[in-house]
Amino acid sequence: MVKSIPRIKLLSLSIFFLSCPLFSFSSPEFSSVESADENVKSVCFEKEGWKLAYPFLQPVSGDEMTLSFDLIDGNAGTLWYNITHCDRDWNKSDLFTSDYLEGYDENQVTDFLPSFNTKVNYVHYRLTLPNSDVRFLVSGNYVITVWEASEPDKPLLVRRFYISEGSTSAAVVFRRPMKPGTTDTHQQAEITVTTGGLPVTDPYRQVTLTVMQNGRADRMHAGLTPDFVGNGRLEYNTLSDKTLFPGGNEFRYFDIKTVRQTRQNVRAIDFVNGVYNAFLIPSDNREFKPYFFNEDFNGKSVVAIEESNDPDREADYLWVWFTLPAYQEQRGGSVYVTGDFCSWQYTSDNRMSWNTAKGCYEASLLLKQGWYNYEFAFLPDGASSPEGFHFEGSHWETENDYLILTYFRDPTTRYDRLTGITLANTR
Numbered sequence: 001m002v003k004s005i006p007r008i009k010l011l012s013l014s015i016f017f018l019s020c021p022l023f024s025f026s027s028p029e030f031s032s033v034e035s036a037d038e039n040v041k042s043v044c045f046e047k048e049g050w051k052l053a054y055p056f057l058q059p060v061s062g063d064e065m066t067l068s069f070d071l072i073d074g075n076a077g078t079l080w081y082n083i084t085h086c087d088r089d090w091n092k093s094d095l096f097t098s099d100y101l102e103g104y105d106e107n108q109v110t111d112f113l114p115s116f117n118t119k120v121n122y123v124h125y126r127l128t129l130p131n132s133d134v135r136f137l138v139s140g141n142y143v144i145t146v147w148e149a150s151e152p153d154k155p156l157l158v159r160r161f162y163i164s165e166g167s168t169s170a171a172v173v174f175r176r177p178m179k180p181g182t183t184d185t186h187q188q189a190e191i192t193v194t195t196g197g198l199p200v201t202d203p204y205r206q207v208t209l210t211v212m213q214n215g216r217a218d219r220m221h222a223g224l225t226p227d228f229v230g231n232g233r234l235e236y237n238t239l240s241d242k243t244l245f246p247g248g249n250e251f252r253y254f255d256i257k258t259v260r261q262t263r264q265n266v267r268a269i270d271f272v273n274g275v276y277n278a279f280l281i282p283s284d285n286r287e288f289k290p291y292f293f294n295e296d297f298n299g300k301s302v303v304a305i306e307e308s309n310d311p312d313r314e315a316d317y318l319w320v321w322f323t324l325p326a327y328q329e330q331r332g333g334s335v336y337v338t339g340d341f342c343s344w345q346y347t348s349d350n351r352m353s354w355n356t357a358k359g360c361y362e363a364s365l366l367l368k369q370g371w372y373n374y375e376f377a378f379l380p381d382g383a384s385s386p387e388g389f390h391f392e393g394s395h396w397e398t399e400n401d402y403l404i405l406t407y408f409r410d411p412t413t414r415y416d417r418l419t420g421i422t423l424a425n426t427r
Contacts, residue, residue: 052297064128070122077149079109079148088416101135102135103133166419167196172402186394189236204229249398259316297371316368322361401425405418
């Protein structure tokens with residue numbers, strides 16, 4: 001059965017609000033997962049010339065990044081946002097706003113345009129950081145929260161990002177693991193951090209490392225301490241399991257840049273009840289298949305449309321239908337279709353349903369036109385991250401990005417400095 005567009009909550013702005021003091025916003029618990037309202041879609045951090053950017057900046061280099069997103073069926077109007085500084089564990093730091101930001105506590109998102117000539121109506125928003133209202137004074141973990149003027153206590157969007165000093169550097173070499181049982185399925189990084197001029201007196205307590213695979217919160221090792229210290233160098237070697245990660249597999253992909261004909265891995269496109277529906281070719285189970293390399297975006301997606309140079313406003317939304325044949329229903333957990341398009345989260349929106357009659361898992365997601373990477377994951381009941389290599393398999397050869405973040409707790413300050421971010425690739 002083809003889905004129709006869900007009932008939409010409309011934006012509401014009033015002249016009365018604009019003449020009154022700003023609402024006081026109560027921050028959520030940032031150590032929990034990021035969140036987005038069900039009508040917020042296509043959330044993306046990007047940099048000039050780099051659509052697949054990870055959300056980090058080094059302001060001293062003049063970097064800027066842009067947060068963009070769509071609000072489905074919203075009335076075009078100004079949104080509000082604030083920015084919160086956090087410690088390395090994503091708890092709100094002890095700093096005052098004036099300690100980490102130059103500018104106002106709360107600001108407006110004024111760059112927005114309604115969609116043009118699309119079947120699904122939306123408003124596209126863009127916010128560049130830093131900007132004339134906000135300048136960052138210190139490094140660290142940050143959270144941006146966006147809300148409607150009429151509902152300041154119900155955030156539309158909560159996203160994490162990072163501000164780096166660039167005062168430390170990390171050299172990364174990837175090794176094939178030697179630990180029994182991981183040689184063929186895992187990857188391991190050997191990392192050397194150069195502390196430079198940092199006043200490190202107790203490196204085992206002051207300096208910690210966070211390593212993330214493909215920017216995923218569910219593939220992250222945090223709070224890592226060095227295995228060896230000497231001569232301004234901190235070494236994280238392969239004799240421990242600190243930097244050991246499952247390699248996973250190259251991501252599945254599909255192309256919905258046009259609705260006029262089918263592209264890669266799309267079986268059919270139909271127009272039903274005023275909405276385009278894209279039916280993907282049924283996926284195969286790769287758990288026990290050999291590794292095969294193919295170029296991918298490491299789980300990311302790119303909004304694009306073949307018939308226009310303005311995909312932000314003119315790309316349409318489609319119901320995309322996923323099918324995963326299986327011998328039997330998986331017990332003790334749920335199956336999800338996941339990727340950067342859902343921030344690697346596991347919610348009812350991307351959970352798959354078991355179809356007994358067809359012997360397969362099915363799901364449909366409302367996605368904007370473009371090119372998508374995705375994978376299937378099995379999440380055990382009560383768990384926060386996937387278990388095992390269900391449906392995808394795992395290989396030490398897989399091409400992956402790794403983010404290495406170095407944190408330093410200076411006893412003279414009240415916050416965790418993010419002294420360096422290194423982006424490394426297994427190839």
